[in-house]
Amino acid sequence: MKILKHSLQHLMLFTGMLFCFSCTEEKPAEIKTEPVKGQKNPFRFYKDIEVKPGLNFEVISWGKGADSIGGYQILMSDSVRNNYKSTAVERKGIMTDVWNMDLDNDGNPELYIQLLSKKNVSDLNVFEYSGGSFNKIGFPSLSFSQKKGYVGDDKFFIKNGDLFRSFPVRDEADSTKTLTKTYQYKLSGNSFSTSELKPE
Template sequence: MNMLIFKRFSLTILILGTLVACKETNKNPQKKISETITSETQNDFLGNYVAKEYHQRTEGYDWISVAVRNKGDNTIGISVRSRADKKRPTCTFDSKAFKVNDSLYRACSNGVGILFSFKKDSLKILTEIPEQADALQFYCSGGGNFTGDYGRIEGELDSSQIDPTLFTKTLELQGIGFSVSSFARNNKKILQILPYGLEIDNSAITRTLEGSIADVEIEDLNSDGFPEILVYLSSDGSGSYGDVIGYSVNNGKSISAIYFPPISENDELKKGYMGHDEFSIIETTLAQRFPIYREGDTNANPTGGIRQIEYQLVDGEASRKFVIKNSTDFPEKN
């Protein structure tokens, strides 16, 4: 299997995961969206988009913005933020969205399909089923949501007004949920995990972050009837070295940290490793993927193919931990 096939295989898994998560609600998918599509590349869409009220912010108007960032092949990152200097932020939302066609991307959140339709310098957000738009009130205050039309602006958003939250995502499984967020405090990045639905201890977990949150996933990885929450990290800088912070639910009562072994501890698997990790859950397995570098390769041009490592969650002596189930090296693209 060459790298191109592997990338397509990985993308298929990611998209299928998104589709399955929303399948139970996708009975009347939105029609005619594709009729408005134009042929553009993913990079054409990157940037900051704002509601029309943004241009009246000096007059005291509230506003919502959408930052669109590259998250890999056929994947973009969506960050919805709003004004936070006068009042509580109107809407706060983070997600990955996956390519449907040249100008349409799709995300899934708590069973709701969300569509991001791009035209030149404009973005339209709507739910796949129109009647589900109210479900996005979960991410907003005052009964609103972030569907609607946005225009792209040059440069950065107004830092004196914008919500300083760096990342936020809420996930729930088997009646237990986690609100995961990060924010800046005293020149440090802080991770906060707020569990809910536990019988005994729902205390917040707060710790300093090295790097940024790339994504968060939830799954019952050991099939004990209770979920695990995994926070994927990416270091700052060109290396984008990955790490995983995980917590496992103990019989529905409390949570404990999961140990994730760093690549540096494995003499064989660390050969050719220079970061650029991607993580995803495939059924009940955690998969880590990264490019393999040969001697002389530059950071931007690895030529050794792709390494995929699969981890299984097991009970350790002191706590649960990830152990390597298998690993596979896929050759470079021909």
């Protein structure tokens, strides 16, 4: 009986000591956190274009140093057919917009990549995706007669499924005035043709 009494006392003493130790409050250790440095986005331009459900084109632009020099990449994702392709291109100019059209109505998507090649001069790079690859289609430069009085500030726009380009030109009769020239572009057999629209 004495052994049981002493064992019970020891057990009670041990339980009391554990209770006391568990109630002592320790100050939690301070955790030092360093502020996360913001990383600069390496892509100067990004756009995701959905042609149809499951078929997307992503266009990203990158480069170090001058904004107008670098490259861009076109990524094609066809999740329906589990098909993924890409192409990389050098660029001279600042990418300002990308859009999808099928100007020649052949069922193959065309990507129109608008670049600001000089301070106020826009240009287009055109790629058609067909037969599992990207095919570059040369976009025509302005001819000598089209450039007469040209001052830049080109605007590309789409109206009723057609592609147009307008820009101001100096009036030959009065150099203080500007007129607006507008050209329509048609695509046939991977070749562009241009016609001037006369003001109404």
